[in-house]
Amino acid sequence: MKKIFMSRGASKIVNVCVGVKPNETVLIVTEYSKMSIAEAIAAEVYRIGGEPIITVIKPREIDSQEPPLCISEAMKSCDAFISVVGKSITHTHAVKDAIKNGARGVVLTQFSEEMLMKGGIEADFRAIAPLCKEMAKRIANSKEVELTTDNGSSLRFSSLNRRGNALYCMVEKGEFSTVPTIEANVSPVEGTASGVIVADGSIPYLGIGVLEEPVTFKVEEGMITSIKGERQADILKKDLEERKDPNVYNIAEMGVGLNPCCKFVGFMLEDEGVYGSVHIGIGTSITLGGNVKAACHYDLIMKDATIVADGELLMEKGKVQFNI
Incomplete structure (x- = not known):
């Protein structure tokens, strides 16, 4: 029965998000625990005349760990790829290449x-796209961006x-x-970020999820120099220390959530999309326009943010301040 209700979301991913056409080869990279989702998507690719290829990889040990080389090569040679995994392979050379x-x-x-079946996947992606593009344009190439909450x-x-x-x-x-987060983001110039980040929404990694109390950075x-908070802060702090890689503290991204159907649930791509939230990505930035490859990429999410770029107020307490 559940497969019936999953079919609408699978159809949206294949036809709206990826825009698969007949005879196109679609590589679906997944893990055994996500096979039901991968199969629902593959069924829709097949239904419309595409050629779905499901490849199952061993779950990565950490987020941002590269997939096997043969998978990386397959991703380069297909028409489209869809990653359905638990540990992220988004911020990897495989995706970039x-x-x-x-x-x-x-x-x-x-x-x-x-x-x-529900949540952020229900948003009208086509209707929100112009707003997302405009926000991305306005936070790019700015001498100074200021984020406050x-x-x-x-x-x-x-x-x-x-x-x-x-x-x-x-x-x-x-x-x-x-998918399904809708966000505009930019990678800060290395070494230029300074100030304080108070995450009060979510850190959707390492089992942390929706925050019980704020975490202060x-x-x-351009680098995080201290992390303060309670139990959840200690989980992140310990993990970063164990990486033995100074680049994990790099301020890699500022992303602005713009999906009105997303809610804080503890899953990365729902939490990052919450309308009016802002996340600061730390670690790897190579897929976003930056120059840093780190052992991981994590996002620190804040609610109801205010953003000013070169003196222009773009968002105030979680509400966009310009018209399209």
Whole structure:
């Protein structure tokens, strides 16, 4: 019975998000625990005349770990790829190289069967796309971007000569997007971020999820220098220390959530899309326009953010302030 209710979301991913055409080869990268989702998507690819290929990989040990080389090569040679995994392979050379080679792809990290039936997947991606593109344009190439929240966040950075990325769940050749989060993001210039981040929404990794209490991060010269909080903060702090990689503290991204159907549930691609939220990505930035490859990429999510770019108020307490 559940497969029936999953079919609508699978159809949306195949036909709206990826835009699969007859005779196209679609590589579905998955794990055994996500097989029901991969099969629902493959069935829709087959129904419309495409050629679905399901490849099952061993779950990655950590987020941002590269998939096996043979999978990376397959991603480069297919028309489209769909990643349905628990541990993210989004911020990897495999994705970057596949996109550079002309493939188009979507990533469904931490996706559940329920997410294929309700929540962010129900949003009108086409209708929201213009807003997402405009936000990406306005946060890009700015001398100074300022992020604040009533909960104590106050972060400044430069995005000069950095592109804005509009991820609105629909892709063309040489593009990738997350689903169902709708977000505009930019990668700060390395070394320019400074201030304080107070995450009060979610850190959807390592089993942390929706935050019980705020986690505070001090940032100097583009790097996190301290992490303060309670139990959930300690989980993240310990994990980052164990990486033995200074780049995991890099301020890699500022992303603006724009999906009105997303809610904080503890899963990455739902939480990051919550309308009016902002997440600061740390670690790897190579898929976003930055230059850093780290041992991981995690997102620190804040509610009801205010954003000013080169003096222009773009969002105030979680509400977009410009018209399309």
